[in-house]
Structures are given as C-alpha cells and as structure tokens.
Amino acid sequence: MSGHTRTLAMVSIILIELINFAMIGWGVTLLGNTNTMPAGISFIVFFGIMAIVVNCALCFYWSKLQVAIAIIGIAADYYAATKRIILVSLFYFIIHVIFFGVYVYTVLGLLSMNTFKFTDATSTNNNG
Numbered sequence: 001m002s003g004h005t006r007t008l009a010m011v012s013i014i015l016i017e018l019i020n021f022a023m024i025g026w027g028v029t030l031l032g033n034t035n036t037m038p039a040g041i042s043f044i045v046f047f048g049i050m051a052i053v054v055n056c057a058l059c060f061y062w063s064k065l066q067v068a069i070a071i072i073g074i075a076a077d078y079y080a081a082t083k084r085i086i087l088v089s090l091f092y093f094i095i096h097v098i099f100f101g102v103y104v105y106t107v108l109g110l111l112s113m114n115t116f117k118f119t120d121a122t123s124t125n126n127n128g
Helices: 001-029 037-060 060-083 083-112
Strands: 116-118 124-127
Touching: 001 037, 001 060, 037 060, 060 083
Parallel strands: none
Antiparallel strands: 116 124
C-alpha cells in the first residue's frame, strides 16, 4: 500500500473533481422545476466556485502537492517497516471496537428499559 501513494492521491483528486461536476449537474437538473430553481442556482454557483478554487489550488501548488505525496509515501514506508507501531495501532483499534460494542450494548439496554406507545404521527414515552 505504501508504494501507491501517488495513485491514491490522483484517485482522490479525480473523485473531488467528479463530485464537484456531479453537484453542478444536479443544480442544472434542479433548474428545470420552478419550485427548485433557487436551489439549482445555489448549487451551480457554490459548487462552481468550489471547482474553480480546487483547480486553482491544484494549478498553483502542484509542486507542493508532489512534495506532500512524497512525504506521505516515506511515512507509509516507515510505518510498514516498523512492526511495533503496527501492533500498537492494532491494539488501540481492538480497544475501540470493544468500547463501541459496549456502548451499543448499553444504549440498547437503556432503550429496552423504556416503553413506547406509537401512534400515527408521534411516539410518546409512558415512563412519566
């Protein structure tokens, strides 16, 4: 994975560009309906400005982006070569998964202690 930092960066840039153009396209489709015309104009303006800002940043700071990609690649190589760092990260990941499981268990336990009466539009709690 550490050898593909440039590829991952290019894929990320392409995805950002595609999202910008997709949102501009969505704004164009919103222009067809008179109820959503202001939203369509807002989409086109906002994401058009965002696309211009992203493309200008890529154009003006391309060399700095290449340096940042190289630094990320070096850090990934170091991380992959140092097994102790990997084990520490794995250990904390396991701790977080266990914590999340306990959290979900307690939330479900708290929800099961309540009784709910469901009606057509709202639900009310009968605990007081």
